[in-house]
Amino acid sequence: MSDVAVDAQALREQVQDKYRAVATDPDGTYHFHTGRGLAARLGYPAAEVAALPDAAVESFAGVADPFALRRLRPGERVIDVGAGAGFDSFVAAGQVGPDGRVVGIDMTEEMLAKARRTAAQLGLAQLELREGLAEALPVPDGWADVVISNGVINLCPDKAAVFTEIHRVLRPGGWLQFADIANGRPVPAEAMRDIDLWTG
Template sequence: MGTVAVDRSELEDKVKQVYRAVAQNPAGKYHFKMGRGLAEQLGYPAWLLDAIPAAAVESFAGVGYFFDLADLKPGEKILDLGSGSGMDVFAAAVTVGSGGQVVGLDMTEEQLEKADGLRKEGGFPQVAFAHGYIEELPFDDASFDCIISNGVINLSADKAAVFREAARVLRPGGRLAVADIVTERPLTQQIVCNIDLWAACIGGATQEGTYQELIAGSGFALETLRTNPYEFLSDSARAATTKYGVRSLSILAYAG
């Protein structure tokens, strides 16, 4: 459970292609909304967006808001899984302050290059970006106080590994605060094997109950689940949303 039979190499190439474009051409046409308008719709406060580099905000392609659930505190160490152009990393950095640390992990070089450039320009010494995969985290056990992730775990073909790794690198009692896409009904094999819909955050979406089981099975205690005001743009994505009950959740869980 949690592992899907899909061509992982093809999936990785497609996801990188889409999110390379998100970094380099945020004004392009995608299955999903992007930018400040989306962030405000999801619940990000204006004061927080104003404190983040504008170029990171313009490439934001998340699916929910979870910082109220994460309850980050000054001095904490945070990890963002699939950090993209860095908007959530910079948002976390504003909260944890100069005494904290925020690490963004991503597999797409162009996203990392953009985010790291914004880090240097914006003066965020508590921020670092690293190349890697969310199924195999390049960090020591019990390294972080909180893990965040926004619309990324659904892109993984091995979600069980993602949650196991998250539990490993969190300190005991650490928080997992994520927003992600789930479904009410199981997707057909035709949709699951559609790489375009995977990259659009639909093809890899798991049934909500299964998603919760994967989190709990990795040693987390689920605390909060909240539905987000999120919708897709393209006709194919909207059709799948209607037929299979695709929706966005924000989730808070605690590591054992």
């Protein structure tokens, strides 16, 4: 049994509200950076980002470049946990090429709709976008060569469940490449129960 200190459904709803806004109003004011400026600040290769249309980049809200750990190989099968509007999924699709596969998973309808429109515009047949949760990935066991994620696991209250799912969907010897926010100090119990601190 999980020892989660916050109401998982209430947290998901607040996270969805926040990222629904980022999908529909990418130029809005948020407590985090977004878009091309953020991608440049995080060190994504300029040519890779410049090749993408604005719709592919404007709602990007990651925390680092998971591809800096290891560039994907042509033909690999990749899962993007918390794909949002698809920025990292589009980068992944470019790296794995037409012989690879990328499955981007997100729980926010507006983000998925935006990602699907952009994927169609880009003609990325190797990319599929699915609705789902990080704690229950809609992918068969051992399907992925690589799982990527960018700034998402910190928003999940049951991190053990997320990592269990990632382990389940990775093939033996597969790679987990994720960028996220970590706190090196103990968090008081009352703070753990404050949803606004999770989303802020």
